[in-house]
Amino acid sequence: MLEGPPNRSRTDRHRMLERIRELERQALELEPDRGERHAFRDPVLAYADRFLEGLEGGKAYEGDLAGVDRLRDAPFGEEPADVDETLQVLRTAVDAPGLNPAAPGHMGYIPGGGVYASSLGDHLAAVTNRYAGIRFAGPGAVAMEEMCVEWMAELVGYPADAGGDLTSGGSIANLVGIVTAREARELRARDFHRAVVYLSGQTHHCVEKALRIAGMGECVLRRVPLDERYRMRPDALDAMVDEDRAAGRIPWLLISSAGTTDVGTVDPLDALADVAEDHGLWHHVDAAYGGFFALVDSVRPKLAAMARSDSLVLDPHKGLFLPYGTGAVLVKDRAAMAQAHAYQAAYMQDATRAGPAPSPADLSPELTRHFRGLRVWLALQLHGVAPFRACLEEKLLLARWFHERVGDLGFETGPEPELSVVTYRWPGGDAFNESLVRAIHEDGRIFVSSTMLDGRFTLRMAALTFRTHLRHMETLLEILDGQTP
Numbered sequence: 386m387l388e389g390p391p392n393r394s395r396t397d398r399h400r401m402l403e404r405i406r407e408l409e410r411q412a413l414e415l416e417p418d419r420g421e422r423h424a425f426r427d428p429v430l431a432y433a434d435r436f437l438e439g440l441e442g443g444k445a446y447e448g449d450l451a452g453v454d455r456l457r458d459a460p461f462g463e464e465p466a467d468v469d470e471t472l473q474v475l476r477t478a479v480d481a482p483g484l485n486p487a488a489p490g491h492m493g494y495i496p497g498g499g500v501y502a503s504s505l506g507d508h509l510a511a512v513t514n515r516y517a518g519i520r521f522a523g524p525g526a527v528a529m530e531e532m533c534v535e536w537m538a539e540l541v542g543y544p545a546d547a548g549g550d551l552t553s554g555g556s557i558a559n560l561v562g563i564v565t566a567r568e569a570r571e572l573r574a575r576d577f578h579r580a581v582v583y584l585s586g587q588t589h590h591c592v593e594k595a596l597r598i599a600g601m602g603e604c605v606l607r608r609v610p611l612d613e614r615y616r617m618r619p620d621a622l623d624a625m626v627d628e629d630r631a632a633g634r635i636p637w638l639l640i641s642s643a644g645t646t647d648v649g650t651v652d653p654l655d656a657l658a659d660v661a662e663d664h665g666l667w668h669h670v671d672a673a674y675g676g677f678f679a680l681v682d683s684v685r686p687k688l689a690a691m692a693r694s695d696s697l698v699l700d701p702h703k704g705l706f707l708p709y710g711t712g713a714v715l716v717k718d719r720a721a722m723a724q725a726h727a728y729q730a731a732y733m734q735d736a737t738r739a740g741p742a743p744s745p746a747d748l749s750p751e752l753t754r755h756f757r758g759l760r761v762w763l764a765l766q767l768h769g770v771a772p773f774r775a776c777l778e779e780k781l782l783l784a785r786w787f788h789e790r791v792g793d794l795g796f797e798t799g800p801e802p803e804l805s806v807v808t809y810r811w812p813g814g815d816a817f818n819e820s821l822v823r824a825i826h827e828d829g830r831i832f833v834s835s836t837m838l839d840g841r842f843t844l845r846m847a848a849l850t851f852r853t854h855l856r857h858m859e860t861l862l863e864i865l866d867g868q869t870p
């Protein structure tokens with residue numbers, strides 16, 4: 386109910402105005418003038434320069450974690466802290482210990498990098514605080530994100546009117562794809578225990594997590610058998626779907642991988658698309674790791690059938706080397722994506738004035754979000770696509786070269802890399818290979834991670850940071866050579 390104004394005395398009003406003026410003076414602290422801005426900015430930029438200049442020859446992993454405790458020595462106070470001391474805490478507590486994902490020696494998990502141009506995009510996005518959730522509020526920001534999405538759609542062979550969204554990463558992008566597939570097939574809670582998802586033992590774990598978040602933890606997971614190179618077998622999938630249908634289940638969703646995280650292999654996308662089409666499965670391709678390799682001529686044919694999928698995930702913070710916090714999901718049928726995510730609310734009524742085309746908020750679990758498009762756009766504008774393409778091809782060749790050389794050193798190796806991951810282990814027991822990883826971490830110049838393959842402890846080398854070059858690969862080989870009998 387709307388009420389009229391309270392009946393305040395003249396003195397009360399006066400006191401209130403005094404207080405407002407006093408608070409305004411204090412609030413000014415949050416609006417530094419140009420000189421004060423530069424007093425913040427100059428040491429921060431100098432810090433960034435020093436950080437970048439220390440990468441070559443610096444550590445990719447620091448096992449001494451004592452510095453983390455320094456954070457608690459500098460609690461938030463009522464008064465401002467000194468900028469240099471604050472940056473010193475950042476250095477000691479955050480940027481020294483643990484893994485340095487910006488380092489050229491980061492070859493564990495799936496690396497990325499963090500191109501500098503994107504950091505400037507982030508700076509501008511934060512300063513202007515453009516609203517990229519709703520077209521009405523940020524028509525240019527939304528158009529910029531759409532331009533980035535369209536560029537990615539074209540890369541994977543989707544139509545220009547495909548739906549898409551820039552997400553925080555691959556996990557949320559997979560969630561959006563799965564929720565869209567659930568709604569597109571009109572699955573309801575009563576169906577979930579009969580709905581079948583086909584994936585493999587190499588599917589990224591975020592898919593199962595997304596299914597649970599989507600309320601579908603009870604659905605039937607079918608692990609399609611793999612061939613000798615850890616790729617999903619289309620013939621086996623075909624037989625499984627027949628079996629499930631005969632048993633009264635609902636074959637629903639196929640999740641294939643264009644670049645598995647563990648071994649970097651690409652599922653046979655074209656043959657899988659045939660099976661998916663035959664049986665009316667929603668085909669979702671998780672190309673979070675490998676999708677951007679489509680920029681490289683020699684890999685494009687292997688990835689061409691991404692175009693035949695219904696939805697697809699890319700991770701620009703991996704294959705485009707952008708800073709963490711940039712994923713992407715594409716859905717061929719934009720209406721299906723909107724159907725699964727769009728909502729209306731009375732307080733949003735002005736927002737629909739910008740027309741019927743869906744805003745990012747209509748295609749995403751998020752409403753207000755970081756203006757991610759600017760970091761993508763600025764990096765692609767300021768560098769052009771060519772160096773990204775070159776970096777990816779370089780990683781591809783580095784991985785092949787490493788695969789050969791590590792074999793020469795006496796290691797057992799996994800399949801010749803399809804993309805840029807190489808698996809290898811020293812012949813003998815798990816214990817030695819475990820100690821090998823520990824020794825590499827202790828050395829710290831290069832960071833590699835490990836996995837279990839066929840029940841055995843296995844080392845991985847993943848080349849994807851744009852900063853990783855031949856000399857860093859040589860350093861890893863040198864360390865491996867020094868640690869083996």
Ligand SMILES: *Cc1c(COP(=O)(O)O)cnc(C)c1O
Nearest residue numbers: 495554555556589591646673674
């Ligand atoms: C990294 C990865 C994910 C998860 O993406 P995040 O950006 O880490 O959330 C999903 N699938 C594959 C194949 C990946 O490599």
